[in-house]
Amino acid sequence: MSITVVGSLAFDTVRTPFGERKRMLGGAATHFALAASFFDEVRPVGPVGDDFGEAELAVLSTRGTIVDDVERVAGGKTFFWEGEYGWDLNSRETIDTQLNVFEHFQPKLSPAAQACDVLFLANIQPDLQLDVLDACDGPRFTAVDSMNLWIDIARDSLVKVIERVDAVTLNDAELRQLTGKPNLITAAREILSWGPSAVVAKQGEYGAALVTGEGFFALPAYPLETVVDPTGAGDSFAGGFVGWLARNSAGTPSDSELRQAMAYGTAIASYNVEEFGTERVARLTIDEVHERVSEIQRLTHFTVEALQ
């Protein structure tokens, strides 16, 4: 059993009200892999430059992640993002984006990566996501993430990707933009009609919602008094969500399985934002994850004692 994730490996410079970190390890595939590695063997596929060293590979290898599909571009520089978060961490401004080796990235999957049981297409150009789908040997479960940029400039290709995957993770605004539907439930059901069996709406500090053919489910974010750095929360969530399903669900995930997977995604994402970058999740233990999932269960539970 293994999970392949195709996406960015990056250096991030991040300023939040709690401080600043320069050129720390980041990227969607990195955050996804660190989260999913609790559940299964993970193979991140993505390009890095000469500046991506042994220290970064060591963090990426946490909990057995296989880094053989990390493509080293000789003479290249790793993707770089710089951003700053506002007072309440709900807004962020991109200060600099340098695509570097990502500009001409063409995914090349090893036979082992192609033979994955589960595939996560992190946020990259949708035509490359289609290439990856073509390259894989029919994974049992596939999920895709994307962003407003690709809805703007490559919507047709993104729709083709979505038609071929089992689950979609987007934020509320992206779901509305992609479908042109102002209502979140209607937007999610429209996407279900294209093919996927599950749509996850990522809602930042409000948590995440799940829409399937069977119904609706929502979980709040785990309540933290201090959120240090929200970068990578969505990818950590996806890693916990997809990772849990890879390990625990045999066929098409049931609603009950998807709900548990949402809880694991929520738990790991909440640890991710407690410190900068990968710092917290790199040293996180599965016991801590289980503990937080139990807390999330308590936080969302209520009993109707007597209907009067």
Next chain:
Amino acid sequence: MSITVVGSLAFDTVRTPFGERKRMLGGAATHFALAASFFDEVRPVGPVGDDFGEAELAVLSTRGTIVDDVERVAGGKTFFWEGEYGWDLNSRETIDTQLNVFEHFQPKLSPAAQACDVLFLANIQPDLQLDVLDACDGPRFTAVDSMNLWIDIARDSLVKVIERVDAVTLNDAELRQLTGKPNLITAAREILSWGPSAVVAKQGEYGAALVTGEGFFALPAYPLETVVDPTGAGDSFAGGFVGWLARNSAGTPSDSELRQAMAYGTAIASYNVEEFGTERVARLTIDEVHERVSEIQRLTHFTVEALQ
């Protein structure tokens, strides 16, 4: 057992993507009373003008609400609000506000209203809320709502109100503004330190969160494919929440009771937004409310089958 609510009785002109209604019955006390009337005898206290007729009083009297404390100001005009909602209903613009009889409103409570068991101070000037607290004979449970305007221009008085009540209902932005704390949990705990035992953070389409000394709870909004008019959702929520507690909780509400009350508030608020103004809740039945509470329970439930 009875509930007194002091707040606005109004005419609202509302435009949403689903249509327009001119001068329909509205106001915080109206929406609160219609929701709370499922659980207990409600007495709304607020001023109206000559334009507030028998038809409006009839709706306000739904399910036994006592309208004796509705103050008719001879020669006056009822408070009027006009607003327009955006595409996805998450933004609204106020087009016109006419205070009319509300401009010189000084609450006058009948002995029966003063003798209430439960008091809800809907959003009015905080010094008037203090007058109402002074006028009442020590209700068992008190809750307050407010808005950004009063935090801007009458914060000291609002803090005095909050120090004297059991529960506070505000939206996320107001909780942050009132406390100067960017983190919602920290903001809510700051308010708990002033005296109340419960803080409810209203979160619009994302539902509502509860912070108490014991912990945290959150409920998503009930998922609707069509939201016709969000006006009054917060006051309907408060009416269901406070009403349920009035009927079912004897002393200081436990966390379990507060969670059930949140579910009833969420259920009634979701009906409120299905149609314009008071249309839906005026003809709502308690069986429909119970049914939706059960659905909300199903929508938020998950079981962790095996920790692996």
